[in-house]
Amino acid sequence: MKNRKLSASARREENWGWLLVAPTIIGLFVLNIWPFIQTIYTSFCEHLGFGHYRFIGLDNYIEMFRNPDFWKATWNTVYFCILTVPVGIALALFVAMLLNAKVKFKGGFRTIFFLPMVCAPAAIAMVWQVIFNGDSGILNQILGTHIQWITNSKTAIIAVAIVSTWSSIGYDAVLLLAGLQNINKQLYEASSIDGAGKIRQFFNITLPMISPTMFSVLIMRLMASMKVYDLIYMMSDDTNPAMADMQSLMYLFYRSSFVAGDRGYGSAIVVWTVALILLVTLIQFWGQKKWVTYDI
Amino acid sequence: MNKTSSSRRSYVTTKVLVYAALIIGAAIMIFPFLWMVLTSFKTQAESVSIPATFFPSAFRLDGYKKVLENLPFVKLYWNTILLVFFRVVCAVVFSSMAGYAFAKLKFRGKNLLFTIVLVQMSLPSQIFIIPQYQMVAKLGLVNTIAGLVFPGIVSAFGVFFLRQTYMGIPNEIGEAAYLDGCNQFQTFYKVMFPLTGTSVAAITIFTAVFAYGDLMWPQIVNNDINMFTLSAGLATLRGMDTTNFPMLMAGSLLAMLPMVVLYLIFQKQFVEGIAGTGGK
Numbered sequence: 119m120k121n122r123k124l125s126a127s128a129r130r131e132e133n134w135g136w137l138l139v140a141p142t143i144i145g146l147f148v149l150n151i152w153p154f155i156q157t158i159y160t161s162f163c164e165h166l167g168f169g170h171y172r173f174i175g176l177d178n179y180i181e182m183f184r185n186p187d188f189w190k191a192t193w194n195t196v197y198f199c200i201l202t203v204p205v206g207i208a209l210a211l212f213v214a215m216l217l218n219a220k221v222k223f224k225g226g227f228r229t230i231f232f233l234p235m236v237c238a239p240a241a242i243a244m245v246w247q248v249i250f251n252g253d254s255g256i257l258n259q260i261l262g263t264h265i266q267w268i269t270n271s272k273t274a275i276i277a278v279a280i281v282s283t284w285s286s287i288g289y290d291a292v293l294l295l296a297g298l299q300n301i302n303k304q305l306y307e308a309s310s311i312d313g314a315g316k317i318r319q320f321f322n323i324t325l326p327m328i329s330p331t332m333f334s335v336l337i338m339r340l341m342a343s344m345k346v347y348d349l350i351y352m353m354s355d356d357t358n359p360a361m362a363d364m365q366s367l368m369y370l371f372y373r374s375s376f377v378a379g380d381r382g383y384g385s386a387i388v389v390w391t392v393a394l395i396l397l398v399t400l401i402q403f404w405g406q407k408k409w410v411t412y413d414i
Numbered sequence: 415m416n417k418t419s420s421s422r423r424s425y426v427t428t429k430v431l432v433y434a435a436l437i438i439g440a441a442i443m444i445f446p447f448l449w450m451v452l453t454s455f456k457t458q459a460e461s462v463s464i465p466a467t468f469f470p471s472a473f474r475l476d477g478y479k480k481v482l483e484n485l486p487f488v489k490l491y492w493n494t495i496l497l498v499f500f501r502v503v504c505a506v507v508f509s510s511m512a513g514y515a516f517a518k519l520k521f522r523g524k525n526l527l528f529t530i531v532l533v534q535m536s537l538p539s540q541i542f543i544i545p546q547y548q549m550v551a552k553l554g555l556v557n558t559i560a561g562l563v564f565p566g567i568v569s570a571f572g573v574f575f576l577r578q579t580y581m582g583i584p585n586e587i588g589e590a591a592y593l594d595g596c597n598q599f600q601t602f603y604k605v606m607f608p609l610t611g612t613s614v615a616a617i618t619i620f621t622a623v624f625a626y627g628d629l630m631w632p633q634i635v636n637n638d639i640n641m642f643t644l645s646a647g648l649a650t651l652r653g654m655d656t657t658n659f660p661m662l663m664a665g666s667l668l669a670m671l672p673m674v675v676l677y678l679i680f681q682k683q684f685v686e687g688i689a690g691t692g693g694k
Contacts, residue, residue: 138515230440236673288443
């Protein structure tokens with residue numbers, strides 16, 4: 119390949135390469151790159167209706183930053199991550215370790231824990247909404263409580279977090295299980311000869327060895343939680359007095375853009391959300407140096 | 415002797431605890447599904463009774479009748495099937511082509527173009543939604559299947575995933591085919607593509623589950639109930655007659671049933687397909 123001019127066969131290969139990637143690249147430009155630029159631009163515009171926009175500078179952002187509902191939704195989104203991510207990953211790791219033990223019906227248990235993953239979130243949310251019902255829901259009857267789970271401003275977002283965690287445990291556990299199965303058994307044998315107990319083995323071997331898998335699960339779960347929309351949409355509605363205390367940024371985005379029709383303002387919200395997601399992800403990538411072990 | 419019997423006892427205790435934890439966990443996972451099925455057959459009065467009855471006094475179909483009156487389920491199924499079918503075909507065909515090219519062919523601009531794929535993958539899809547909707551509206555595709563499929567015509571994730579698969583196939587196989595007189599395209603679809611069955615199955619399942627469960631896009635792009643998917647159709651029950659538990663549960667059951675049945679038949683492929691792709 120010293121020759122600057124490509125040989126006939128190399129040129130043919132290049133043509134085939136371009137031809138094969140063409141649908142994907144054209145699609146990405148039309149469906150993603152251009153819309154991405156447009157969304158950023160329209161976040162600086164007022165929507166005049168029928169897809170016409172007028173440039174108004176930072177007004178959408180100023181309006182957004184002055185709106186208490188927006189800050190509440192930002193906090194709700196962050197709070198939702200705090201509620202779902204650490205507990206979800208801890209429980210998923212616990213389930214993964216149970217499944218990693220020598221048990222019968224391992225496949226059956228895995229199938230059961232994984233089941234919510236294949237169900238439409240809308241259907242799952244509807245089922246849980248009935249279970250959580252404050253007046254005659256089964257959960258209150260089991261617990262012997264009288265909590266208005268979904269209409270109480272304190273518990274509404276917790277209820278959504280429970281459903282979200284319940285839905286994702288099996289999926290995260292399957293990923294973590296794959297990580298656990300990759301740990302060399304000899305490490306455990308060697309440390310147990312050294313007299314290490316199960317608990318010390320967990321902290322000295324299991325956690326460091328599983329940390330790269332945990333990190334990717336963490337990033338994925340954080341991104342998913344920051345984008346939470348369908349569970350909140352399904353489990354509540356606008357007559358719910360707790361709506362302001364449970365609506366996420368994506369819910370606010372949907373309402374502003376497609377119910378209120380204020381697409382400039384909606385664009386500003388989604389730009390903010392994506393910036394927040396990128397920021398959180400960057401912090402995680404920076405923080406991983408402190409706890410993720412890539413080699414032992 | 416004493417020592418072995420005590421370690422044997424602790425082994426048994428651990429076993430019992432592990433099984434107990436798994437069974438409790440499994441019960442928590444199963445309960446909402448079980449409750450959905452049981453409630454869907456109750457009468458409305460029975461479903462809200464305190465204390466709750468576990469089994470319905472008789473298996474009544476009132477909930478199903480009611481939900482079928484409120485939602486055109488046959489249309490919802492059909493729209494969902496078409497959406498899933500076209501999304502899967504697009505994802506498999508276009509992603510295989512691009513995945514092969516990115517993995518095996520030399521062409522100028524390859525790295526730059528692949529960077530675009532990576533950037534798209536790392537951005538949340540909501541940032542594209544407003545302009546995508548405006549395009550669909552301009553093209554007159556609101557309330558059509560094409561409008562539903564639209565954002566999923568290409569799958570950056572599919573390209574990324576299948577590129578990994580093609581990179582795992584030894585170059586010698588392609589070179590042998592090339593020497594046998596295949597051109598690059600024939601090498602791709604006659605020799606290489608058939609070797610990627612497991613990955614294609616994974617992308618198929620992943621794409622199907624995602625398209626099936628997606629709520630925001632079908633809600634935005636279609637406003638005629640007859641053009642809704644199962645998820646979006648079910649969402650219209652929100653806020654409507656929310657105390658008719660049997661109807662809500664029957665609706666949820668009908669909406670999740672097809673995918674659950676497929677899942678129970680192809681458990682291994684589903685779990686490995688969705689988890690193996692590492693999600694999105």
